[in-house]
Amino acid sequence: MQPPRALWVPFPLGRPLGKADDAPFQQSVIQAALNLLHRQTGPVLEDYPHDAPAIDNETPATCPVSFATKTSEPASWKTRLSREIGELAPWYELGRRRRGGRSLVGIADASPQQNIQLLGEQLDNQALPTDFVWLKRAVEDIKAYYFEAMTAQPGDYDRETIHKQFWRDTQFGAAVLSLYRQLQNSDDDRQKMIARILAPREAIGAATGPLKEKKT
Amino acid sequence: MVRLSDLPDYERDHLLSKNMPPLGPPVWTTPTKPLNQMRVALITTAGLHYRDDQAFDFADATFRPLDGGESPDNLIMSHSSVNFDKTGFTEDVNVVFPLTRFHELVNQGTVGSLAKVHYSFMGAGLLPQAYESGASQVAGMLKQDKVDAVFLTPV
CATH class of the missing domain: 1.20.58 (Methane Monooxygenase Hydroxylase; Chain G, domain 1)
Structure with a gap:
């Protein structure tokens, strides 16, 4: 692809808008991209300066079920x-x-x-x-x-x-x-x-x- | 578009190992009207479509039309690549296809209007030339829809 105006974002592949269920943050990413429309010369490649909002890491993610280890299972x-x-x-x-x-x-x-x-x-x-x-x-x-x-x-x-x-x-x-x-x-x-x-x-x-x- | 420097080593090495042919000269158009008078379409390369549409094949340069009036919650993903995160899309369509966010922008008066139809490709496994026919077709339909600008979300 060779888009005339592109915004580089610091998010994982698969999340171009950054964070799920965070409308204000998604709007800020969209706004930064739309601002590139007003540039008079290009191509434009600009950095988006903010990381996606951090998740609450105080409580580590717990698996909803206890997955048995692979080696202790004799079943098919x-x-x-x-x-x-x-x-x-x-x-x-x-x-x-x-x-x-x-x-x-x-x-x-x-x-x-x-x-x-x-x-x-x-x-x-x-x-x-x-x-x-x-x-x-x-x-x-x-x-x-x-x-x-x-x-x-x-x-x-x-x-x-x-x-x-x-x-x-x-x-x-x-x-x-x-x-x-x-x-x-x-x-x-x-x-x-x-x-x-x-x-x-x-x-x-x-x-x-x-x-x-x-x-x- | 994700920064190369933010990718894990194995992903960065993989992309840099691709010896892609150079693209043509850059395309550039200066808008002739303000954003609040523009009609905007969304295009994603995330392999999205409705449940009863044909799923994308392993390598597939076709596209699927996405109805601007239908809830984006009805979209599913059949992108063949396993090397990007799909859990964000599972939680919230807007993280990949921000149609609800653009409806908000229209309601606020920031964007003039949205296209009747948006489009989804699956960006994987093929050289850019393979997409030329589908992209030309989409360009023609965007013109018919009086679209002024396209917001592209690659994954």
Whole structure:
């Protein structure tokens, strides 16, 4: 992209307006961008000078459910994943009610509960999914379900902590990383591409050490 | 647009490793009227659409029209990249697609009016040239809608 007027903002990728549910702050970012319209020469690239308002860190974010550690669980993937998403259900429903019924779940045709069971069966049978459209949409839907449940807790939450909890502590995070490794180790270029759009570089780096993979 | 210096090392290295072709000469237009007489459209590259629209594919240069009169709370996201935060959008659509904020600006008299239709692309996995056809189409529709300025929110 080569916009004629651009405002650089110090916010995480995915949050161009800075902070959710903070209308005054969002308006200040918009106003700073709209002020660039009055410039007579360009292209313009200007820094937005304020960080997003800090969250309340006095009480560390608590997971709404206690995720069992990966090594102490002898049960099958299907059993562990089904139990985990079941424990999250009341928090997902609470979060959805709190957001006035809004949820990002629904990209896949089947429900997250059905899809997580199917994924668990495939992992148990060591069978790599072959329908990649289904796989991507199922994973994104289940991730949305987890994040909506995990952020339904009262109070503010820290984005990084929630992401770390998801990828480090949940059975589903471990399942996606397992799928990532299997697809990434394949000789098939399409499987490698699918691997890269399942798990973020940050989580792969934390699970495997310094990143060597540089492709999108 | 996020500053490169604010990104984690692995993300900055990833972006700097891309050897992208140079873009054409900068486009520049000086407004001929004040903001409170302008008609503004929103365009996002966040891969947003309504639940019954076709989801974006893994690499996809198409776009989805977003109705300016419909609640943005009905939007969902099918962006294929996993390397940006989606929890902000989960909490509040406006953090990515600030339609409610712009309605407030119109009501305050700061902005003249909003477009009837806004647009969503999915910015991932393709070179800029792939978007040329869709972008030209959108430009034509923005002209038909008498839009004077576009507010672009990349993720």
